[in-house]
Amino acid sequence: xxxxxxxxxVVRFLSLVFLQVLLLNxxxxxGYINPYLYVIFILVYPLDGNKxxxxxxxFLLGLSIDLFGDTGGIHAASCVAIAYIRPVILxxxxxxxxxxNMVKINKAPLAERIMYITLIVLIHHLILxxxxxxxxxxxxxxxxxxxxxxxxxxxxxxxxxLLFGRKN
Amino acid sequence: MQQIIFFFIxxxxxxxxxxxxxxxxxxxxxxxSFHHAKFMSSANFLSGGVYSVKSDIxxxxxxxxxxxxxxxxxxxxxKALESYKNVSEEKIxxxxxxxxxxxxxxxxxxxxxxxxxxxxxxxxxxxxxxxxLDMGVISSTGIxxxxxxxxxxxxxxxxxxxxxxxxxxxxxxxxxxxxLIWNTKDPNIVQLTDVNRLAPIKIGDTIITDGKxxxxxxxxxxxxxxxxxxxxxxxxxxDVLLFNDxxxxxxxxxxxxxxxxxxxxxxxxxxxxx
Numbered sequence: 267x268x269x270x271x272x273x274x275x276v277v278r279f280l281s282l283v284f285l286q287v288l289l290l291n292x293x294x295x296x297g298y299i300n301p302y303l304y305v306i307f308i309l310v311y312p313l314d315g316n317k318x319x320x321x322x323x324x325f326l327l328g329l330s331i332d333l334f335g336d337t338g339g340i341h342a343a344s345c346v347a348i349a350y351i352r353p354v355i356l357x358x359x360x361x362x363x364x365x366x367n368m369v370k371i372n373k374a375p376l377a378e379r380i381m382y383i384t385l386i387v388l389i390h391h392l393i394l395x396x397x398x399x400x401x402x403x404x405x406x407x408x409x410x411x412x413x414x415x416x417x418x419x420x421x422x423x424x425x426x427x428l429l430f431g432r433k434n
Numbered sequence: 435m436q437q438i439i440f441f442f443i444x445x446x447x448x449x450x451x452x453x454x455x456x457x458x459x460x461x462x463x464x465x466x467s468f469h470h471a472k473f474m475s476s477a478n479f480l481s482g483g484v485y486s487v488k489s490d491i492x493x494x495x496x497x498x499x500x501x502x503x504x505x506x507x508x509x510x511x512x513k514a515l516e517s518y519k520n521v522s523e524e525k526i527x528x529x530x531x532x533x534x535x536x537x538x539x540x541x542x543x544x545x546x547x548x549x550x551x552x553x554x555x556x557x558x559x560x561x562x563x564x565x566x567l568d569m570g571v572i573s574s575t576g577i578x579x580x581x582x583x584x585x586x587x588x589x590x591x592x593x594x595x596x597x598x599x600x601x602x603x604x605x606x607x608x609x610x611x612x613x614l615i616w617n618t619k620d621p622n623i624v625q626l627t628d629v630n631r632l633a634p635i636k637i638g639d640t641i642i643t644d645g646k647x648x649x650x651x652x653x654x655x656x657x658x659x660x661x662x663x664x665x666x667x668x669x670x671x672x673d674v675l676l677f678n679d680x681x682x683x684x685x686x687x688x689x690x691x692x693x694x695x696x697x698x699x700x701x702x703x704x705x706x707x708x
Contacts, residue, residue: 338465343458350451
């Protein structure tokens with residue numbers, strides 16, 4: 267990675283954390299639905315970047331969100347999980363060609379892009395809410411929160427990618 | 435030896451993932467217990483600082499409503515004071531010289547959540563203002579929660595909207611009591627469970643704090659009964675509509691029980707003897 271990529275990623279990391287904890291965590295649409303936009307950091311991390319570094323950065327990202335939200339380590343754990351399985355999902359949604367730097371997330375066909383974002387966000391939210399609610403007694407609440415928050419997050423992530431697509 | 439090193443290098447991503455995931459799980463489990471969220475909480479210097487700057491800026495919105503609340507509280511307290519004046523003709527000269535059981539500290543809420551299952555608030559008062567663990571927190575219209583973590587300048591409060599919370603409460607018109615829990619559905623409604631089936635109950639009855647614990651004084655208003663049903667083990671479970679709006683808290687009071695130490699030591703001695 268050259269210098270400009272590092273700077274872009276550092277700025278993205280910090281602005282996503284502050285946006286999430288100061289604004290998005292307090293939306294509470296319909297009482298309990300919040301979007302988790304910060305996942306976008308893991309989504310648009312360079313495809314050829316160092317995977318070990320990504321896992322470590324995801325942990326830091328989740329931990330910062332946890333620190334502000336008093337949530338223990340739920341964001342950290344779910345971020346680490348999606349960072350680890352990201353190569354599998356990339357392969358599943360874009361085919362093998364992503365390994366040869368053929369794919370750009372913003373230029374890939376729409377269906378493949380939607381597949382990639384949806385899978386990552388769903389897995390992230392499922393782990394997140396399972397850890398947060400932490401009881402089988404509230405399994406309906408768990409599924410409901412996962413579904414609605416995922417829809418909200420996916421929409422927001424999609425709009426953000428469209429808006430800032432050129433730079434990323 | 436070489437093979438072990440190769441194994442580590444080949445699986446370094448998985449090993450790092452496993453280590454960090456377990457670390458995250460550990461922090462999560464730790465945060466589920468009451469007294470263990472020591473480092474990872476918004477009562478620390480960094481997040482407390484960011485939240486207090488945010489609250490400095492957003493605190494100006496809604497000042498009008500805050501003023502209304504304070505005025506109505508003042509009126510209520512003035513009325514109470516007047517009725518005490520009429521009762522005791524031979525007044526005590528200096529009431530501040532009397533030993534007080536409870537003292538109050540006011541605090542600003544700098545972060546408040548109510549949409550999760552384990553909700554916490556962050557207050558801008560900490561150990562340097564004399565705040566300790568297990569102190570009760572109330573607003574001008576009802577109870578808010580219990581302090582569960584304190585740093586030098588900030589404190590976090592386990593809200594009554596938290597599935598770990600369990601607070602003693604009783605009916606205002608009889609002495610039947612139960613415990614107050616939250617079923618995560620609605621931030622305005624909490625549940626009072628395990629009330630004896632002999633208790634006379636009707637919709638609209640007032641629920642107040644019990645005063646059996648050292649945390650809350652007796653008789654603080656909590657809410658009114660919205661609906662009730664007879665549960666499995668012959669006791670009433672009821673929905674209680676809260677008097678205070680947990681989604682809109684700006685200023686709260688922290689209750690310090692001056693006898694807490696003495697009562698706790700006494701109870702501990704009693705347990706040791708058994």
